[in-house]
Amino acid sequence: MPQRRALLMALLAALGGPALGATAPGATDAPASPGPASDGTTAGSTAAVSVETLRPDVYMLTASGIDVALETGPEGGIVVDPGPAQDAPALIAAITRLSHSPVHFVIDTSADADLAGGSAGVAAAGTSLVESGGLILVPRGVTDVGRFATIVAREAVLQRLAAQPDLPAQALPSATFSRSQFNFYLNGQAIEVIAMPPAHSDSDAVVLFRRSDVVVTGAIFDPTRFPVIDTARGGSVQGELEALDRLINTLVITPTPVVTGEPGTLVVPMRGPVCQQADLVNYRDMVATVRMRVETLVHAHRNLVQIEAADVTQGYDRRFGALAGTEGTRQFVEAVYRDVTAERRGRGLEAEP
Amino acid sequence: MRVRYVAMNARDGQGLKRPAFTALSPAAHLRALAVLRAFAARLRRCAPACATAVAMLYTVPAPAQIDLSGNWATILQQDFRLINLSPADFLGVPLTADARAAALSYSEESLDELGRQCQPQTVLLLWLNPFGLRIWPTTDPAGGEVVAWHLTSPLRSAGSIAPMTIWVDGRRAPSAQALHTGSGFTTGQWEGDTLVSSTTHIIDSLLTINGAPNSDQATMTSFISRYDELLVTSAVIRDPVYLAAPYAVAQSYQLSARGNSDTPPYHCAPEEVIAGVSDGAHTMAYPLQGNPLRDYMRQQYHIPPDAALGGPQTMYPEFRRQLQGKYTPPSQYCIRYCCGAANIFGGVGFAEMAAYDRRVLECTDSLELVLN
Numbered sequence: 001m002p003q004r005r006a007l008l009m010a011l012l013a014a015l016g017g018p019a020l021g022a023t024a025p026g027a028t029d030a031p032a033s034p035g036p037a038s039d040g041t042t043a044g045s046t047a048a049v050s051v052e053t054l055r056p057d058v059y060m061l062t063a064s065g066i067d068v069a070l071e072t073g074p075e076g077g078i079v080v081d082p083g084p085a086q087d088a089p090a091l092i093a094a095i096t097r098l099s100h101s102p103v104h105f106v107i108d109t110s111a112d113a114d115l116a117g118g119s120a121g122v123a124a125a126g127t128s129l130v131e132s133g134g135l136i137l138v139p140r141g142v143t144d145v146g147r148f149a150t151i152v153a154r155e156a157v158l159q160r161l162a163a164q165p166d167l168p169a170q171a172l173p174s175a176t177f178s179r180s181q182f183n184f185y186l187n188g189q190a191i192e193v194i195a196m197p198p199a200h201s202d203s204d205a206v207v208l209f210r211r212s213d214v215v216v217t218g219a220i221f222d223p224t225r226f227p228v229i230d231t232a233r234g235g236s237v238q239g240e241l242e243a244l245d246r247l248i249n250t251l252v253i254t255p256t257p258v259v260t261g262e263p264g265t266l267v268v269p270m271r272g273p274v275c276q277q278a279d280l281v282n283y284r285d286m287v288a289t290v291r292m293r294v295e296t297l298v299h300a301h302r303n304l305v306q307i308e309a310a311d312v313t314q315g316y317d318r319r320f321g322a323l324a325g326t327e328g329t330r331q332f333v334e335a336v337y338r339d340v341t342a343e344r345r346g347r348g349l350e351a352e353p
Numbered sequence: 354m355r356v357r358y359v360a361m362n363a364r365d366g367q368g369l370k371r372p373a374f375t376a377l378s379p380a381a382h383l384r385a386l387a388v389l390r391a392f393a394a395r396l397r398r399c400a401p402a403c404a405t406a407v408a409m410l411y412t413v414p415a416p417a418q419i420d421l422s423g424n425w426a427t428i429l430q431q432d433f434r435l436i437n438l439s440p441a442d443f444l445g446v447p448l449t450a451d452a453r454a455a456a457l458s459y460s461e462e463s464l465d466e467l468g469r470q471c472q473p474q475t476v477l478l479l480w481l482n483p484f485g486l487r488i489w490p491t492t493d494p495a496g497g498e499v500v501a502w503h504l505t506s507p508l509r510s511a512g513s514i515a516p517m518t519i520w521v522d523g524r525r526a527p528s529a530q531a532l533h534t535g536s537g538f539t540t541g542q543w544e545g546d547t548l549v550s551s552t553t554h555i556i557d558s559l560l561t562i563n564g565a566p567n568s569d570q571a572t573m574t575s576f577i578s579r580y581d582e583l584l585v586t587s588a589v590i591r592d593p594v595y596l597a598a599p600y601a602v603a604q605s606y607q608l609s610a611r612g613n614s615d616t617p618p619y620h621c622a623p624e625e626v627i628a629g630v631s632d633g634a635h636t637m638a639y640p641l642q643g644n645p646l647r648d649y650m651r652q653q654y655h656i657p658p659d660a661a662l663g664g665p666q667t668m669y670p671e672f673r674r675q676l677q678g679k680y681t682p683p684s685q686y687c688i689r690y691c692c693g694a695a696n697i698f699g700g701v702g703f704a705e706m707a708a709y710d711r712r713v714l715e716c717t718d719s720l721e722l723v724l725n
Contacts, residue, residue, distance in 0.1 A: 052530045062530050223569075248468050256471045259619040261515055263532055273554075273569070274532040281468035282557045288636035289458060296640045310641065315455030318594045319557070319568050 073187025088121030109218025156203035202234025425606035443663030459564025
């Protein structure tokens, strides 16, 4: 296997040069990563990729703890949230083992480095379906059309990434949208890239593979920890709740009225195992409960220090706080507090004691 | 119909007394295995001639698959109370402080959420359900060997429990990244005449129906033994997130000729019950220190809060002895055959349960006794 991987890396290097991302584990000529990691941590080094088959031709690959969705078929592959840049070579190797068709689309649901960092590398290993007359579908600044897969993202993702001066052009999304949804059709199924309310940030999106009945949530849903609300980039706890409700009520369906025990729509979260609607409901309730507790204390004129001291995440600390850590939990509580006080200000109420 | 857990269910009037394990508890299983191992060690040390003679006298059959098939009625005398629970009653459950906080935050109103109305309970409650078990095998068509045992509660309505499949064909468990469900993933093997199984991949849900949680890291080791028309089960549940110690439960069943009734598929159509529940505007949970039923066990049964709210110390007889001198039972309470499950399930659930165990019909409604 190492020889095969080395061969693949060499092939990729010959095809794409430095633009291919890390040509070997730890390579220094990889494209610079997009924005900061969504949890504020440094992504790990290249790791083994685990593969979970969700439906025929739809997989969840996990590298460095980040879940990546892959749809394959005779018309080409689609990769959603390729993960950190340094894992791109391992990811490409895993994709190659699963499918002989080239990747044509990479979808970024966020501008975070731990989700979109590998986009350039994975896109460089694929090809665009539009080789001429469709320059919008190849990365900006790339003249060798057809050599790169199309990177799809919300316009806000492009703006975030373009603001980073050290990011190469091929790391930027090449097919962006500012409307509510970006749709295309490949391998006999509709793929919907859906703009979501500002939850983790103001550029969140989810991806629905309509026939396969698989939803990829990006940073909106990480059942291994408390949500990371990037308030500096427009995220909000109320947006997180609205996004989760939208997933639960309109996109992720559970089998009723005949309750079969089957999971229904499968959910690929940012981290952790494959999920279903019940996981989203549990997570939504956790966020809503913590928000309710904070709101109750704000009504009682408690300030942030007092609210943190009240341990408003009790009951969830070991489940969602173990990986988030003390700082992650504190950041979540603070985001909730900011959200509640902002909402009170919006209603003309006293925001803080 | 959905389950309404808020009903003030009656206790069995035994105060702090733990249900007696009339059949083999997990500890008894382990002791029995230890005896067998010691016996085997003695055989190994014996001279060959001696071993031959002993072997002739004590011919032990090779591990064999006992036929578990059938409809089994729950004998409501063991851990039945663990599903028939009062609010804020976690006595004997080794909850962590975090689990207790989650449990006291739980409100049965959360069952009105669209995403929860049709959710079955997980297999962690399978051994505690009062509706019995239906067990059947899947066999290899070539040789007839059992590939898997399927276990389900015959109840097919609200409050139903996810079915369990115990794979005995040696297959490996899925990866940690695989879907976690109400059924989980279970593999088993025969140890003598006991089917020992291990369940993983269980979804976050409820360990007890009154709100104690389980995490997706919970596992369950189950022991199933058949003695003619008696089925004895016990299980040890572990959860590094919400349990401070392994949690043992046990239940026995009697083969039931009446249990082979037709049960329709479980149909459930969620409906909007409370405006705002599903738009993020509300959460159906109690605020911190805001559970109005937190002190229910003290008010109703004089059980002190440090006992009612559970924890590993409340599992052991020593704890009971500590409280014995201080405990004063209420003046009126149910003695036996208390119909708590009828209070919980009502209507259809009660009728179905009665079909599997006629003694339920003979129960006395302790709720009236207590309240009158």
